[in-house]
Amino acid sequence: MLLHSPSTRTAVKAALIAVLALLLGVPLLAVVLAAFAGSWNGVWPSDPTFAHLADALSADNLASISVSLQTAFIASIVAVAVGAWAALAARSAGGRAAKAIDAAFHLPAAVPSVVVGLGLLAAFSRPPLTLNGTATIVVIAQTTLVLAFSYSTVAGAAEVLDPALEQVAGSLGAGSLRVLLTVRLPLLLPSIGAALGLAFALCMGELGATIMVYPASWRTLPVSIFALADRGSLFLAAADTLVLIASTVAVLALIARLRGRTTVR
Amino acid sequence: MPLAAVRCPDAGEFDDGRPPAVELRGVSVRYPGASAGSRPALADLSLRVDPGETVALLGPSGSGKSTALKAVAGFEQPSEGRVLLAGRDVTRRPPAERGIGVVVQQYALFPHLRVADNVAYGLRARRLPRAQVRARVGEMLEMVGMEEHARKLPRELSGGQQQRIAIARALAIRPDVLLLDEPLSALDARMRQDMVEELARLRRELPDVAMLYVTHDQSEALALADRIGVMRDGRLVDLGTAHELYHRPRHAFTASFLGGANLLDGVLEAPGAARGRTTHDDASSPELTVRLDAGGSVSARIGDPASDAGASGGRVTVAVRPHALRMLPAGRDANEAAGSASGLRGTVVSVQWRGTGHRLRVALGGTDRGSAGRAVAVDLEPFAAVPAVGDAVVLGVVRGEAVIVPRDETIGGLRVPAAPVRPAAGATA
Numbered sequence: 001m002l003l004h005s006p007s008t009r010t011a012v013k014a015a016l017i018a019v020l021a022l023l024l025g026v027p028l029l030a031v032v033l034a035a036f037a038g039s040w041n042g043v044w045p046s047d048p049t050f051a052h053l054a055d056a057l058s059a060d061n062l063a064s065i066s067v068s069l070q071t072a073f074i075a076s077i078v079a080v081a082v083g084a085w086a087a088l089a090a091r092s093a094g095g096r097a098a099k100a101i102d103a104a105f106h107l108p109a110a111v112p113s114v115v116v117g118l119g120l121l122a123a124f125s126r127p128p129l130t131l132n133g134t135a136t137i138v139v140i141a142q143t144t145l146v147l148a149f150s151y152s153t154v155a156g157a158a159e160v161l162d163p164a165l166e167q168v169a170g171s172l173g174a175g176s177l178r179v180l181l182t183v184r185l186p187l188l189l190p191s192i193g194a195a196l197g198l199a200f201a202l203c204m205g206e207l208g209a210t211i212m213v214y215p216a217s218w219r220t221l222p223v224s225i226f227a228l229a230d231r232g233s234l235f236l237a238a239a240d241t242l243v244l245i246a247s248t249v250a251v252l253a254l255i256a257r258l259r260g261r262t263t264v265r
Numbered sequence: 266m267p268l269a270a271v272r273c274p275d276a277g278e279f280d281d282g283r284p285p286a287v288e289l290r291g292v293s294v295r296y297p298g299a300s301a302g303s304r305p306a307l308a309d310l311s312l313r314v315d316p317g318e319t320v321a322l323l324g325p326s327g328s329g330k331s332t333a334l335k336a337v338a339g340f341e342q343p344s345e346g347r348v349l350l351a352g353r354d355v356t357r358r359p360p361a362e363r364g365i366g367v368v369v370q371q372y373a374l375f376p377h378l379r380v381a382d383n384v385a386y387g388l389r390a391r392r393l394p395r396a397q398v399r400a401r402v403g404e405m406l407e408m409v410g411m412e413e414h415a416r417k418l419p420r421e422l423s424g425g426q427q428q429r430i431a432i433a434r435a436l437a438i439r440p441d442v443l444l445l446d447e448p449l450s451a452l453d454a455r456m457r458q459d460m461v462e463e464l465a466r467l468r469r470e471l472p473d474v475a476m477l478y479v480t481h482d483q484s485e486a487l488a489l490a491d492r493i494g495v496m497r498d499g500r501l502v503d504l505g506t507a508h509e510l511y512h513r514p515r516h517a518f519t520a521s522f523l524g525g526a527n528l529l530d531g532v533l534e535a536p537g538a539a540r541g542r543t544t545h546d547d548a549s550s551p552e553l554t555v556r557l558d559a560g561g562s563v564s565a566r567i568g569d570p571a572s573d574a575g576a577s578g579g580r581v582t583v584a585v586r587p588h589a590l591r592m593l594p595a596g597r598d599a600n601e602a603a604g605s606a607s608g609l610r611g612t613v614v615s616v617q618w619r620g621t622g623h624r625l626r627v628a629l630g631g632t633d634r635g636s637a638g639r640a641v642a643v644d645l646e647p648f649a650a651v652p653a654v655g656d657a658v659v660l661g662v663v664r665g666e667a668v669i670v671p672r673d674e675t676i677g678g679l680r681v682p683a684a685p686v687r688p689a690a691g692a693t694a
């Protein structure tokens with residue numbers, strides 16, 4: 001959209017900021033305020049305290065953080081590895097096979113997370129493969145859910161990769177493994193990094209499927225937050241949320257730094 | 266239209282003990298997704314390139330030149346035919362096993378690798394010892410004059426510099442065959458001229474490397490190639506030395522594409538005379554008189570002695586390059602002054618100043634009804650008097666410069682519309 005007059009441009013900007021503030025700012029501000037509130041009866045909270053935050057960082061909760069981080073790490077890495085491999089395979093296959101792979105990997109995005117959770121429970125609650133009650137089923141649930149995003153991020157980049165590069169590499173004597181390792185993967189690295197960040201952030205916040213499959217021994221942070229909110233401990237839930245956001249942002253920053261280093265070279 | 270027209274039929278299979286560096290035998294390429302009935306991107310191409318020889322494939326965009334090159338490189342699988350390298354059938358072998366140097370249209374340098382690593386790519390793929398790789402990379406960078414850029418990334422180089430690196434990378438593996446796909450098309454005119462000279466030098470330095478050079482620019486083909494193949498709609502329509510194609514085009518398409526000849530339809534005065542009276546020698550080619558549809562007549566040589574110009578009732582086309590047309594002084598009787606043409610009257614429809622001289626467009630037939638696009642182009646000699654738009658002029662043809670080619674109704678652009686006034690009754694003479 002081309003907006004030429006400065007006044008309309010300012011108006012559009014103001015509207016955009018207002019919408020963003022309502023959608024993101026207000027809930028986030030409320031969470032921050034609640035996390036430090038001793039009580040909240042009027043319009044604004046009162047009796048500021050660090051007690052909730054201290055609780056959120058207690059041993060019990062630290063275990064939840066650790067579970068969340070571990071699950072998100074494994075699930076996002078597996079999802080990106082599988083997604084990238086499928087994206088490259090689809091590109092090499094071309095034609096109808098590529099379309100089939102494309103459809104298959106976009107399917108999870110169209111299925112509600114509750115359905116994925118239910119499906120996993122139904123599939124893995126009895127022999128031969130009993131995963132119900134293990135941490136594995138949580139990882140599988142999250143991997144399934146973020147697979148579509150990892151796939152489409154890498155597939156988008158693979159699509160615009162100049163086929164001439166791979167052809168020239170081949171003509172210079174490189175076999176397909178060498179072409180993969182020295183041309184395709186290095187050029188796809190930025191998109192793989194982006195997919196990793198996206199997948200990790202989505203996993204850290206996943207609730208719909210996780211809450212259906214998680215065992216008591218493997219409780220992720222969002223599940224804890226949901227349980228606290230459900231019990232009415234809003235302040236403690238808010239403090240946990242802050243911790244969740246902080247740890248997610250920290251890991252994303254780390255990934256961004258690694259990406260920056262690999263792409264600049 | 267005949268198949269690949271081979272003028273000087275390639276000599277025996279192993280004339281000097283060496284098989285051709287590249288040989289295509291009836292190669293057709295159909296891209297997947299192309300509808301079944303459509304013409305293939307490359308149709309039945311047969312071509313040989315001898316060791317040390319440079320063959321240019323010349324043709325307009327979309328004529329299948331790149332596809333032919335990809336079939337040689339192994340980037341596309343022929344649907345029919347065979348590809349041989351030094352006598353070895355490689356039709357089903359992957360590019361990595363062909364050992365061919367390839368420079369593609371947009372260079373395709375690896376953007377994440379430094380210049381030196383780009384050049385070293387093929388050497389490392391061959392697992393050469395590190396010291397050898399370094400020595401060879403240095404040698405190649407020196408050859409293309411890019412030593413001081415070894416540590417740069419491709420995006421830090423100009424188009425011409427990227428071009429040099431792409432050539433160095435392709436030649437580093439010491440290929441017997443080098444394929445170049447419009448290597449100069451991304452450069453500006455000035456740069457292109459310099460690079461043509463540099464490629465000519467490279468060719469002298471690599472006397473054993475066979476080159477297949479794809480271009481749509483006739484000047485590159487004329488400057489660099491030993492032989493030129495003219496491509497059109499996926500087919501090789503003509504093949505020969507630059508001299509042969511320029512002076513004795515065998516098709517209207519060759520004449521108009523190589524040198525931008527005007528194509529004038531007409532009828533042979535004595536159709537029977539075209540047969541059997543011709544020899545291979547330029548000088549003794551008989552001049553035949555063609556009565557032009559647009560009025561007047563021209564004496565012209567037959568371009569290809571093997572073709573039967575007398576066929577189709579003597580209906581032929583005369584190809585005349587713009588610089589071979591002359592404006593005759595006004596007022597003089599055309600019949601006596603024209604030399605090899607007479608009664609070629611027309612009206613100037615446009616005058617264009619092109620730096621080195623003027624180009625006129627002249628609507629033939631004595632009427633001004635032809636639009637500028639369908640008129641003949643005439644390049645005036647330097648310092649010649651320049652007529653004004655609307656002037657009636659009489660044209661002459663420099664002796665020996667008009668060539669008779671078979672009529673081909675599928676070529677547009679330079680064709681002169683038949684003038685309705687004069688039915689060409691002269692064919693009975």
Ligand SMILES: Nc1ncnc2c1ncn2[C@@H]1O[C@H](COP(=O)(O)OP(=O)(O)O)[C@@H](O)[C@H]1O
Nearest residue numbers: 296297306324325326327328329330331332333
């Ligand atoms: N990858 C492709 N897929 C489908 N059709 C193609 C492809 N590449 C080229 N073609 C078609 O094949 C024909 C010849 O193309 P090309 O060999 O690139 O011509 P040129 O190099 O002479 O410009 C064109 O009609 C073009 O549209």
Ligand SMILES: [Mg+2]
Nearest residue numbers: 330331370447
């Ligand atoms: Mg091309």
